[in-house]
Amino acid sequence: MIINTDYFVFLFALLLLTGVVATKFSNYLGVPALVLFIGVGMLVGSDGLGLIDFANASLAQLFGILALIIILFEGGMQTDWKRIRPVLYPSLSLATVGVLLTAGVVAVAAKYILGVGWLEALLFGAIVGSTDAAAVFAVLKGQSIRSKLSSTLEAESGTNDPMAMFLTLALIELLLRDTSSYWLMIPSFIWQMGAALVIGYTMGQVAVAIMNRINLDSGGLYPILALGFAVLVYSSTALINASGLLAVYILALVIGNSDVPYRHSVFRFNEGFAWMMQILMFIVLGLLVFPSQLIGDVIIKGLILSAILILLARPISVFISLLFFKFSIKEKVFLSWSGLRGAVPIVLATYPMLAGLENSQMFFNVVFFVVLTSTLIQGLTMSPLAEKLGLTGDKAPVSPHSLELVSIGQANADIIEYFLSEDDAAVGKQVIELCLPDSVLIVGLIRDGELIAPRGQTEMMANDIIYVLTPKEHSKNLKIWFKLGRCSS
CATH class of the missing domain: 1.20.1530.20 (Na+/H+ antiporter like fold)
Incomplete structure (x- = not known):
């Protein structure tokens, strides 16, 4: 046996x-x-x-x-x-x-x-x-x-x-x-x-x-x-x-x-x-x-x-x-x-x-x-x-990196990934111009396959993949901040 x-x-x-x-x-x-x-x-x-x-x-x-x-x-x-x-x-x-x-x-x-x-x-x-x-x-x-x-x-x-x-x-x-x-x-x-x-x-x-x-x-x-x-x-x-x-x-x-x-x-x-x-x-x-x-x-x-x-x-x-x-x-x-x-x-x-x-x-x-x-x-x-047949298009952007908050037990924050599309109001704005609370931080972004550590003067561009460290209670507001370019009510 x-x-x-x-x-x-x-x-x-x-x-x-x-x-x-x-x-x-x-x-x-x-x-x-x-x-x-x-x-x-x-x-x-x-x-x-x-x-x-x-x-x-x-x-x-x-x-x-x-x-x-x-x-x-x-x-x-x-x-x-x-x-x-x-x-x-x-x-x-x-x-x-x-x-x-x-x-x-x-x-x-x-x-x-x-x-x-x-x-x-x-x-x-x-x-x-x-x-x-x-x-x-x-x-x-x-x-x-x-x-x-x-x-x-x-x-x-x-x-x-x-x-x-x-x-x-x-x-x-x-x-x-x-x-x-x-x-x-x-x-x-x-x-x-x-x-x-x-x-x-x-x-x-x-x-x-x-x-x-x-x-x-x-x-x-x-x-x-x-x-x-x-x-x-x-x-x-x-x-x-x-x-x-x-x-x-x-x-x-x-x-x-x-x-x-x-x-x-x-x-x-x-x-x-x-x-x-x-x-x-x-x-x-x-x-x-x-x-x-x-x-x-x-x-x-x-x-x-x-x-x-x-x-x-x-x-x-x-x-x-x-x-x-x-x-x-x-x-x-x-x-x-x-x-x-x-x-x-x-x-x-x-x-x-x-x-x-x-x-x-x-x-x-x-x-x-x-x-x-x-x-x-x-x-x-x-x-x-x-x-x-001419039915090909651009490949969907895939990040070669991933960031995630790893902790033992309960964590009061998450790292959220957000893809910045061309129609997002945040495109063309600097990080310092974004309407983000003090407790929310952009910790990294992927641009053309490269990982960038953003600063206050870093300009957001279409097709950027953004990683945001945010308290859990703010995680649902990301679409408002990046897509509409305004603060949540």
């Missing part, structure tokens, strides 16, 4: 290190890191080198759900509500109508290509119907794609997973019950999405209030507290048969766009944890795949269905879903090409296996091949396509 334990601990460390190195190599090779993670899993699996004998779909599903919770939570926290709000309605249209249309078009093709019944064909379409948050977040990071488009893709991928999961579980239930009560799905859908929105937003407000009022002995406990809320929200929402993934994303949006203590610590911890779970999740899913089963008909059927999904189903869903929104033809073409599939379809493909459906193994193999081709082909070409 000791030998086995040490063996698996060693493999765990090896897989983590291999995943990190694969991420670095993916930048040089131009291959999405997610594909390399899956490749590592297939390589060390029972059908590869045989280092890990793993074929437990139930355990892979559990690990996949936990990983998705953490990835969605991190992605939601990093999402700026100001960027998402203008594209909220088109994103929701893509996440609902778009998923339905994609699933429907793919189902028609799957019916004849896979030779299955209509319900099974619809199930296959539902499994591959949604874009994947992990894949989209990973590909978009560091890219200079126009903000309107990247925000739309982020919001869509963060909110369409619940729709795909709902359709998958509902169709499995219909198959098992051998019934055609399709209309019963409508009230169930309204309940799942509505309850998730209410619970996610309410618990987000509760989490922010608790994080601001509780006085923990160590700053390192705040990221654990935030992550605990994410897992709690998912589980409590799922227990009442509502969409836990949607609730987690809403919770993350609320926390990420609120002033909370140890903000940078919470962000950095969850970013690293999300990367670790992403690496391990794709490796575990790769372990479930047997390369020998992908030879022959699976490759042919997978290529045909992947082509239909990428070139037909996704464009149809995008153009119809965005029919009443102001997107140019070029923007719709780019969004059509950017519907990356990833971990979610593979995780969803484990549900028919656990339900014991007849063609579940074939579904899993074909879904895996579709995801692999989508991630590889679309992930490689998203950025070049954006440049060719």
Whole structure:
């Protein structure tokens, strides 16, 4: 037992290190890191080198759900509500109508290509119907794609997973019950999405209030507290048969766009944890795949269905879903090409296996091949396509530094980060001219990637990232001082 334990601990460390190195190599090779993670899993699996004998779909599903919770939570926290709000309605249209249309078009093709019944064909379409948050977040990071488009893709991928999961579980239930009560799905859908929105937003407000009022002995406990809320929200929402993934994303949006203590610590911890779970999740899913089963008909059927999904189903869903929104033809073409599939379809493909459906193994193999081709082909070409269509923009300013007040126990002050935009009234004014109380101090600013210690005569410039040491009772007035250029009343 000791030998086995040490063996698996060693493999765990090896897989983590291999995943990190694969991420670095993916930048040089131009291959999405997610594909390399899956490749590592297939390589060390029972059908590869045989280092890990793993074929437990139930355990892979559990690990996949936990990983998705953490990835969605991190992605939601990093999402700026100001960027998402203008594209909220088109994103929701893509996440609902778009998923339905994609699933429907793919189902028609799957019916004849896979030779299955209509319900099974619809199930296959539902499994591959949604874009994947992990894949989209990973590909978009560091890219200079126009903000309107990247925000739309982020919001869509963060909110369409619940729709795909709902359709998958509902169709499995219909198959098992051998019934055609399709209309019963409508009230169930309204309940799942509505309850998730209410619970996610309410618990987000509760989490922010608790994080601001509780006085923990160590700053390192705040990221654990935030992550605990994410897992709690998912589980409590799922227990009442509502969409836990949607609730987690809403919770993350609320926390990420609120002033909370140890903000940078919470962000950095969850970013690293999300990367670790992403690496391990794709490796575990790769372990479930047997390369020998992908030879022959699976490759042919997978290529045909992947082509239909990428070139037909996704464009149809995008153009119809965005029919009443102001997107140019070029923007719709780019969004059509950017519907990356990833971990979610593979995780969803484990549900028919656990339900014991007849063609579940074939579904899993074909879904895996579709995801692999989508991630590889679309992930490689998203950025070049954006440049060719003239849809690139300036990269959002990211500070290479961070300042945070670290203390043991209660602190009566915070260091707040503020991005100075061009329309802020403080632009062009010297620090001494700003209407700041004596207890508020600008301790540093980032300009063109350089950290500057400001003086009274230092002039504020657009795109400066300012760090302000302020008592907690004044922290909410920063927008008034910098944006409106006047004192708070």
